[in-house]
Amino acid sequence: MSNAEPATNNVTKRDIRAAAIRYMFMACNTFNYENQQAPAVVFGLNKVLRKIHKKDEDYKASLNNHFNYFNTTTWMANLLLGASVAMEQKDGIQSKDAVQAFKTGMMGPLAGVGDTLVWVLYPTIMGSIAGYMGLQGNPTGAIIWLLLNIVFFFFRIKLFDVGHTSGLKLITALGDRLNIFTEAASIMGLTVVGALIPAVVKMNIQLKYQTGEVTLPIQTEILDKIMPALLPAVLTLVVYKLIGSKKLSLTNIIFLIIALALVCSYFGILGV
């Protein structure tokens, strides 16, 4: 291992940052059904690993190892890959199996929490705010979202560095905290989603109830008196049950709603 020792020292902060950015750019852009994100990992790490593994044979072995199946939330992968680089720096090519075991062992748990936070809760909260403002022609929400993404971009570069310096210990400890964090984010998410139903789902009954001289607009005089946003609430429940029953695909449900709207428009039941 004499040749691995000096290699350890010439990996700079800049190399680590470059590896982070290279991986972040490629992430899912070479995604395939066989080894999923693995090519992106190789693309991201190949420059820094070349500095670590001076011998061509070691370098090939290391990269072939990273060509193995890899898939997790790309934001979280930065932590794992940072720690992997640290392991290879410390033990050279002998760390190969440990790196592989570490990556496959951690990618599942991190994806579970990471996908919920990054791909479900974050877009839900920001999407609700930006989408609602958008309906009024206002881009403010979208601008805030864009700015937050830029903040997270730098945060993720930092995550790679954190993984590299603090390594395995931290990542295992993070698990518990992240679970509570996810629950808390769900609480915020559900409050927003509850508010969204009356705010964005709109149905206006055009029919009027007529007896003799009196005309009674059904929407404003009957439905709204029972409960505001009664129809959107009912529609949400129906679609929720439909999706849950798995009898109709999502695409079919979308086309069903469009068909329903067209029929109601034709007979003047619903208005714009």
Next chain:
Amino acid sequence: MEIIQAILIVALAFWMVLDQQGFVITTWFPSIIGMIAGFIMGDVPTAMVIAGTFQLMALGVANIGGSSVPNYGLATLVGIYVAIRTTGDIENAKAIALAVGVPVGMLGIQLDVLGKILNSYVSHAAQKALNEGKFAKMNRIFWIGPLIFGLTTAIPTLLCVIFGDKIVKVLLDVVPKWFTDGLSIAGSMLPVVGIALLLQFMPVKKYLTMLLIGFVISAYLGLPILGIAILGFAFAYYFFTQKMNSTPAAAAAGNGNTSVEGDEFDE
């Protein structure tokens, strides 16, 4: 001017998939893509109304674990381009965007699957180059991956940019008013799909209270969403701090990385 706009829209289509799968800055979420498309087309308000409609439909549609989902960003982009090219009226624009965008967005699923299948070959070719010791060649091969994914959205956008507004203009002359009205109504109902889908993933039964509180404040009091989001954050913060204190193990483990976690709170 129109040519430049068309080129920028296609370029945005190419970029948005790469960013969504990589840097996650401009993403392909309808709100942000719609805003950029609005600036390109010179009509931000109309673009935002269309983007808002698609954004709310897209809630809960997460492409996690390598699954393929309707590309609502693509739907937004072509919807906005064709709608602004053909009409100046917002309700009409919404109807047109929906009619053009939904099918194209659905097509996005198939194209995404195709892109992922083709990328198997990229991975194989790169690994072969590695084992032959051609390291620079391996690096170049990787770039084919993003090229493939970029084309999966750029090609349908290009077709819509070339043919979309002409076809829609012809159709608008023959399509009756109840039909475009019906599409507008559908646009106001479709956010329900995103919401209902989202509720499948979230712990609704456990935190039904929060859903009801949000509903009541919005329906009866009419508070804007941002205000309700802050209220939701207040509940979440209370839960988080209480829970952290009551689980000593987690709290102890957490002490070492407070600074890391702190950043995420800004959300």
